[in-house]
Amino acid sequence: MIGLAKRAIRYYVNKTGRGKGLFKKFCHPTGFEWANYLARWGGIHSVGKGVWINPGCNIPDPSLLRIGNNVGLSDCTIFGHDGLIGVFEISAGKQLDSVGAVDIFDNCFIGYQAIVMPGRKIGPNSIVAAGAVVTRDVPPGVVVGGNPAKVLCTVEDLIKKIEERCEAYPWMELIRQRGTHFDPDYEPKLKAMRAQYFFGEKANE
Template identity: 50%
Template sequence: MTDPAYVRLGNNVHLSGCTLFGHDGSVNMVNQAFDLNLDHVGKIDIHDNVFIGHQAIILPGVSIGPNAIVAANSVVARDVPANSVVGGAPAKVICSLDDWIERIKQENSQLPWIDEMRLREHVLAPESSALRAARVQFFYGEEHHHVV
């Protein structure tokens, strides 16, 4: 956040390595080059239940949500409607959050570990070794040794 004073965060907001710009620094160059005294700042208002993906950029003057997802690498220059998923540069509505949830539910119904995930404490707790092993088995079809 370049200007935390201009940012308002609601409840259940998750930021994933994104950048929130409360001002446009280009006016500094314009002011010096043309002997002006311009300002270009704006609020960023992030409502309840919002996820902003990795390397997304939120520009000044934007409101997001409630109940919205901003995809990774998006550039958000306009308000994000409630109950939506946006992505791209510039960010555009991809689908409703309700549609996204239904698609993820459908995909999840095919996962062999979903019964373990249904217990709320498993969702909030760190990934268990059993859950990790089930996911690796599903992804690679055999025991896979992590090498990085």
């Protein structure tokens, strides 16, 4: 019965664009499902293929956001406006506007609680680390982090570091068999092997 209700909510929301709160609360959409919903009903300027958007991602100005292909957005915030304009209108008697479009190019990832300020360009092939505050354009092929965000290394360097760590992992054969970044059939065995490797004991049952 619950499964039927979830399917009905999912169908209704994707068909009409209404009830997104119900969709998030009861259906727990994946990042790909949420990106598809936002691409159709979220008012984003454009969304490419293979985009993943965590439902906790905050996009106050969707019409000022353009997303390329193979992009992942964690629980980050993408701003397209500067909220202090309302203060200046009263304090300085100024009628102003302060907005800027954000362009996220292909093959980029923006981490947890990162903030991208208006008018910024990200990538292509770049990563914004968790908690970073992006106040300048992010060049292609780099990893940025900090406040304000600065270049930490190249994506190529990061891949090499991850590859080196992977050489010691006893579950890499499972990762290769899995063939995708997530498969629920592989997760129980992977979790057990990771706990054994890092802690020397099985996780609590």
